[in-house]
Every structure is written in C-alpha cells, then in structure tokens.
Amino acid sequence: MLEIKNLHVKIADEDTEILKGIDLTLPKGEVHAIMGPNGSGKSTLAYVLAGKPDYEITGGTITWNGEDITGMSPDERAARGIFLAFQYPIEIPGVATMTFLRTSLNAVRKARGEEQLSTPEFMRVVREKADELKVSSDKLKRPLNVGFSGGEKKRQEILQMSLLEPTLCVLDETDSGLDIDALKIVADGVNALRGPERAMLVITHYQRLLNYIVPDKVHVLSNGKIVRTGGKELALELEKSGYAEFGEAAA
Amino acid sequence: MSVEVLKTKAEQGLADQFTAARSGLPGAGNAWAEGLRDAAWETYRSAGLPHRRIEEWKYTDLRALLRDAYPPAPALTEALTRDDISAALGPALAALDCHRLVVVNGQLRLELSDAGGLEGKGELLSLGDALGDPSDWLKQTLAQANPPRNDTVVALNTALMTGGAALRIADNVKLNKPVHIVHMLTSREAASVTTRNVVVVGAGAKVTLLESYVSHGTAPAQRNAVTELVAGDGSRVHHIKFQNENLETAHLTSWMTRLGADVTYDAFQFSLGARLARNQIFVAFAGEGSRSHVSGAVLARGRQHNDTTMVIDHGVPACESREFNKLVLDGSARGIVQCKAIVRKDAQKTDGHQMARALMLSEAAEFDSKPELEIFADDVVCGHGSTSGQVDEEHLFYLRARGIPEPQARALLIAAFIGEAIEKVENESIREAFLNFTGSWLAGEGA
Numbered sequence: 001m002l003e004i005k006n007l008h009v010k011i012a013d014e015d016t017e018i019l020k021g022i023d024l025t026l027p028k029g030e031v032h033a034i035m036g037p038n039g040s041g042k043s044t045l046a047y048v049l050a051g052k053p054d055y056e057i058t059g060g061t062i063t064w065n066g067e068d069i070t071g072m073s074p075d076e077r078a079a080r081g082i083f084l085a086f087q088y089p090i091e092i093p094g095v096a097t098m099t100f101l102r103t104s105l106n107a108v109r110k111a112r113g114e115e116q117l118s119t120p121e122f123m124r125v126v127r128e129k130a131d132e133l134k135v136s137s138d139k140l141k142r143p144l145n146v147g148f149s150g151g152e153k154k155r156q157e158i159l160q161m162s163l164l165e166p167t168l169c170v171l172d173e174t175d176s177g178l179d180i181d182a183l184k185i186v187a188d189g190v191n192a193l194r195g196p197e198r199a200m201l202v203i204t205h206y207q208r209l210l211n212y213i214v215p216d217k218v219h220v221l222s223n224g225k226i227v228r229t230g231g232k233e234l235a236l237e238l239e240k241s242g243y244a245e246f247g248e249a250a251a
Numbered sequence: 252m253s254v255e256v257l258k259t260k261a262e263q264g265l266a267d268q269f270t271a272a273r274s275g276l277p278g279a280g281n282a283w284a285e286g287l288r289d290a291a292w293e294t295y296r297s298a299g300l301p302h303r304r305i306e307e308w309k310y311t312d313l314r315a316l317l318r319d320a321y322p323p324a325p326a327l328t329e330a331l332t333r334d335d336i337s338a339a340l341g342p343a344l345a346a347l348d349c350h351r352l353v354v355v356n357g358q359l360r361l362e363l364s365d366a367g368g369l370e371g372k373g374e375l376l377s378l379g380d381a382l383g384d385p386s387d388w389l390k391q392t393l394a395q396a397n398p399p400r401n402d403t404v405v406a407l408n409t410a411l412m413t414g415g416a417a418l419r420i421a422d423n424v425k426l427n428k429p430v431h432i433v434h435m436l437t438s439r440e441a442a443s444v445t446t447r448n449v450v451v452v453g454a455g456a457k458v459t460l461l462e463s464y465v466s467h468g469t470a471p472a473q474r475n476a477v478t479e480l481v482a483g484d485g486s487r488v489h490h491i492k493f494q495n496e497n498l499e500t501a502h503l504t505s506w507m508t509r510l511g512a513d514v515t516y517d518a519f520q521f522s523l524g525a526r527l528a529r530n531q532i533f534v535a536f537a538g539e540g541s542r543s544h545v546s547g548a549v550l551a552r553g554r555q556h557n558d559t560t561m562v563i564d565h566g567v568p569a570c571e572s573r574e575f576n577k578l579v580l581d582g583s584a585r586g587i588v589q590c591k592a593i594v595r596k597d598a599q600k601t602d603g604h605q606m607a608r609a610l611m612l613s614e615a616a617e618f619d620s621k622p623e624l625e626i627f628a629d630d631v632v633c634g635h636g637s638t639s640g641q642v643d644e645e646h647l648f649y650l651r652a653r654g655i656p657e658p659q660a661r662a663l664l665i666a667a668f669i670g671e672a673i674e675k676v677e678n679e680s681i682r683e684a685f686l687n688f689t690g691s692w693l694a695g696e697g698a
Binding site for chain 1: 645656
C-alpha cells in the first residue's frame with residue numbers, strides 16, 4: 001500500500017512550494033487516477049515518488065508497503081517495485097536499447113535477490129513483450145529512444161514496465177502525444193499488468209485515457225493539494241465542467 | 252648563441268647525448284643519413300625544447316615538463332618473451348589476428364615479430380639497419396613525407412632515432428589482416444627511446460596499420476616516436492594508435508602523413524596511459540579527391556596531461572577533412588585539443604570540419620580546445636565546434652529510476668560518450684578491444 005501523508009515539496013534550489021500537503025492512500029490491487037489542471041503539481045508528485053533529486057521534501061511522509069521511501073535513491077525505489085513511466089522519456093545517445101534493458105533488468109533482479117536471466121532467456125522475454133506492444137526489433141537495436149516518435153517512446157516505457165514487473169506503477173501523462181491506436185496499445189499493455197499485487201497511479205490531464213484504463217478512484221489535484229476524491233464518474237464530470245472550479249479554464 | 256638557447260638541464264642533456272652518440276648512431280658513415288641528422292640537430296640546437304611562448308606548444312611546455320633527459324634505453328638488456336609482450340598489450344590486443352612487428356627499445360626485433368605473411372606484399376626493413384644502406388624509396392620518404400617546419404620534437408627524433416619499421420606495401424596489395432607495430436620499452440632504470448617508422452602505401456593498396464605503445468615495467472620513460480606515411484593514389488589506409496604506457500612516461504608522438512589523389516585515410520588514436528602525452532598529427536593533401544578523417548578518444552585521470560595537436564593542410568582542391576575528438580577527464584587531468592586547418596589558395600571545394608568534446612568528471616579537470624582555420628581559398632566549407640560538460644543529470648536520473656545504481660549508470664553514460672568516438676574504428680576486433688579497455692578504465696583499473 002502507498003500512503004502519502006501531509007506531503008510538502010519544493011524545488012530544491014527555490015523557495016516556491018509546489019505540493020502543499022498531499023494525503024493519499026492507494027491500496028494494492030487498485031488503480032487511482034490523479035487529474036488536475038496544468039501546474040497543479042501532478043508531475044512533481046510523480047517525480048517525488050520516483051526520487052528525482054531536484055525536489056526537496058519539506059514535510060510529511062511517503063511510505064510504500066510500510067517502509068518510508070523518502071530517503072531512498074531512485075534505484076533503491078526501483079528495486080522495491082516503484083516504476084515511473086515518464087511523461088517525456090529521455091533520449092540517451094550511445095546507450096543501446098538492449099544493453100540498457102538488460103542492465104536495468106539485471107540490476108533490479110539482483111537487488112530483489114533474483115537470478116539474472118541468461119542471454120537467450122532475456123532475448124526471448126524482450127521479444128515476447130515487444131511483440132505485444134508492437135515494438136519492432138529494429139527499434140530495439142537503436143540507441144535508447146533516439147529519434148523515436150512520441151508514441152514509440154511511450155511504448156518503450158510500457159515495455160520497460162512489463163519487463164521490470166513493478167508493484168507500484170506511476171504513469172505520468174502516458175496518453176500525451178498518442179493517437180487513438182497507440183493509446184489502445186499502451187492501455188492494453190497497462191491493463192495486462194493490473195492485478196491484486198499491483199497498485200497503479202495514473203496521472204492525466206484528460207479523461208480520455210480513463211476510458212481505456214478504468215480507475216477505481218479519481219483524485220483531483222489543484223494548487224498542490226487534493227481537493228476532491230470520487231469514483232470513476234468524477235472523471236466524466238470533469239470532462240464536462242473542466243477544471244474551472246479548480247482554478248483553470250476548461251481545457 | 253647555442254649555449255644560451257639550450258637553457259634547461261633536459262635541453263643540455265639531450266645535447267650531450269647527441270654529441271656522445273653521433274658517431275655510433277645507425278647510419279653513421281652514410282653521408283645521406285648523417286646529413287639528415289646534422290640538419291635536424293641544427294633545428295633543435297637553434298631553438299631548444301618547445302615552450303609556452305611557441306604558439307603550438309602553449310599548453311604543453313616541454314621546458315617546464317621535462318626536467319631531465321633520460322639516457323637512451325640499452326638495445327636489449329634482458330630476454331623479453333612473447334608472453335611479456337602479450338601481457339603488456341592486454342588479452343584483447345594480444346589475440347589480434349595481425350602481422351605483428353615488435354619494436355623493443357628502439358629496434359625492430361624480427362625474432363619477436365610475426366612478419367612472414369607480409370612476404371611478397373612489398374618490403375619490410377629494420378630502419379636501424381636500412382639507414383646505413385638506404386634504398387631509393389626510403390631516401391625519398393624519410394623526413395620528407397610531410398615534415399612540419401621547425402618542430403623541434405620531430406627534429407630531435409630525426410637526430411636521435413635508432414630504428415623502427417620501414418614498410419612498403421606494393422601497389423594494389425590489399426592486406427586482410429592489420430599490420431600491428433608494437434612499441435615496447437623495457438628497462439629497470441629511467442630511459443628514453445627514439446623510434447621512427449616509415450610506411451609507404453602503394454597506389455590502390457589497402458592496409459590497416461595499428462601502432463601500440465605499451466610499457467614493460469614501471470620505470471620512468473621518455474618516448475619520442477615518429478611515423479611517416481605516404482599514401483599512394485587510390486589507396487585506403489586505416490591508421491590507429493593505442494597508447495597505454497605507464498604513468499611515469501612522457502609520450503611524444505608525431506604522425507606525418509601525405510595523401511595522394513582519391514585516398515581514404517581514417518586515423519584514430521586511443522590514449523589511456525602516460526603522465527604526459529603529446530599526440531601530433533600532420534596530414535597534407537597532395538592529390539585531389541581525397542578524404543582524411545582523424546578521430547580520437549582520450550581517457551585521463553589523476554595528473555595526466557594529454558595534448559592532441561593536429562595540422563591538416565589542404566594544398567589541392569576537392570578534399571574532405573574531419574577531426575573528431577572526445578575526452579573524458581577526471582581528477583586533475585588536463586586535456587588539450589588543437590587543430591589547425593590550412594586551406595591554401597588553390598584548394599577550392601575544400602570541405603573541412605572539426606569537433607572536440609570533453610566530458611568533465613571533476614572540478615579540477617581542465618580542457619583546452621583551440622581550433623584554427625587559415626583559409627586562403629574562397630569556395631570552401633569549413634567549420635569547427637567544441638563542447639565541454641558533465642554527465643547529464645536527466646540521463647542519470649532516468650537510468651537510476653530503472654534500477655541501475657548510480658556508479659553503474661554513470662559508467663554507462665561515460666562509456667556511451669566515449670563510445671561515439673571509438674565507433675569510428677572500422678576493425679571490429681580493435682574496436683571491441685578499445686571498448687573493453689574503456690570498461691576496465693571505468694572500473695578503476697589500468698592507468
């Protein structure tokens with residue numbers, strides 16, 4: 001279970017507070033959506049969960065399965081099953097995709113006390129999952145994300161997610177930049193990972209994604225605070241009314 | 252006057268060495284060889300070691316950096332085995348399938364070489380022996396391939412050279428295996444070595460020439476090595492240097508290359524070792540339609556000083572030159588890249604571009620980049636660029652978010668950075684060997 005209590009966060013080198021007391025409980029087996037206008041702190045919350053060094057926690061706690069993770073490095077969090085699917089996946093020239101996937105998977109397996117996969121086994125698993133996400137083998141031969149379209153990058157994120165088998169998935173605006181076909185592929189990939197041992201936090205500006213990844217709960221984030229929580233119908237309501245009542249004109 | 256020019260202990264020591272050795276150097280008694288040495292000596296005597304007020308040497312002041320002149324290494328003091336050579340090269344390069352020529356303490360040692368496969372492909376001579384009875388092609392090449400003017404380090408080499416490989420590849424010969432010249436120094440005491448290679452590649456020939464510079468032991472050393480290379484029309488030459496000498500070594504090398512017409516010349520230098528390294532590369536275009544790509548990768552840490560200085564001389568039209576260097580600098584290492592491209596009046600349609608990039612791993616590391624363009628023609632495309640920066644924090648976070656611990660993530664990114672240069676090496680075995688050395692260096696081994 002993910003428990004966030006009274007979380008206050010600012011950018012490390014600045015004084016401006018971005019998250020101003022977040023409280024959130026996400027049990028295993030559930031999918032929660034975080035919706036909110038631009039600048040409400042959605043991406044900051046995602047980064048803070050993953051341990052990005054640019055942010056400073058000035059108050060509150062984050063616990064995952066009862067363990068306080070706020071002092072942990074990003075890789076320690078990954079080893080504990082936390083996975084952030086980036087809104088803007090990073091291009092890294094010179095690092096071959098397969099080398100990266102293998103290094104990542106082996107590091108995580110090692111940290112979890114699992115055996116490393118043999119080369120043939122690794123290749124088989126990657127091919128199988130890549131096929132499901134319609135990631136061509138040509139893309140796997142290229143440097144990580146270099147020259148990929150927005151949709152290709154998002155599929156790479158979901159491929160990494162399905163390889164690493166995390167227990168807490170944080171999806172930051174995974175729908176942005178996707179056409180409807182790509183969105184369906186990505187949503188199918190995410191839905192395939194839903195299960196009783198896995199918690200998911202789906203961050204999105206638009207309701208559209210939630211037609212495909214149906215959440216158990218929807219939280220509205222505005223100006224650094226969760227201002228409303230409801231069922232999946234809350235997303236539909238927001239789609240009609242927009243975020244006006246939460247400080248932004250209809251999108 | 253000469254007494255005033257040679258000011259430092261090292262400068263005077265070199266003068267004493269030449270005086271003492273002159274009559275016993277290879278080629279003594281041969282008027283041509285003696286003439287070359289004496290003319291070169293005059294160049295040195297009138298200028299001394301290069302220092303910071305000489306523009307080309309402003310970052311590498313040899314008067315300040317060379318305190319003493321070490322005595323010449325004895326011809327071969329003790330038995331050196333093939334295993335010793337393999338150990339100095341490391342397993343990947345020791346296993347390279349090649350025509351191996353071994354130069355120890357300044358002499359080509361055929362009994363340690365594997366040169367049999369070169370028979371009938373041209374001619375291989377021990378330069379030390381050939382100086383006393385030079386063939387025409389040697390006479391036409393030595394000190395004439397593309398000699399820099401007034402470079403006293405090259406002049407010192409000509410004055411004091413004891414030997415090396417003189418290799419002629421006949422026209423249209425295509426060597427499938429690389430020629431690997433292994434330069435080794437073995438000595439218990441501080442020693443110097445001055446070697447010279449002369450390579451003539453015939454028209455239409457194809458060769459990969461790898462030069463390795465490695466140490467046997469940890470004694471301080473001073474190396475002055477020159478390779479002169481003439482590439483005939485339509486030839487294709489890959490010229491690669493591997494430098495992994497011990498950290499007590501001052502490594503001075505100069506490549507002097509002249510390209511005929513329609514030549515493809517790909518040069519690459521990989522530097523890991525030596526306390527002080529000056530890598531000089533002089534390329535002259537003497538025939539139209541040729542291209543020269545000179546690249547390099549430098550890994551330096553501690554107090555290493557690595558200077559790559561290039562002069563690319565476009566004397567004829569329609570040639571292409573590229574210089575691409577990458578450096579990883581840690582500790583208080585200092586990296587220098589200088590490249591002067593000269594485009595002479597007749598060299599229309601020249602296409603030249605140079606780039607130097609440094610990755611700084613510490614606050615105390617220093618990178619100096621000096622591009623120079625001297626353009627006298629009006630229809631040319633020339634450019635240059637230079638960058639220095641640190642490991643990208645966004646890249647690092649992304650890798651760590653995928654479970655890769657920071658040291659490993661950092662190593663992956665550094666290897667990716669330098670790998671972009673090493674990818675220029677076409678020969679797969681040599682490229683893989685260099686990538687392996689990079690991995691070991693990142694793991695803290697080696698130099």
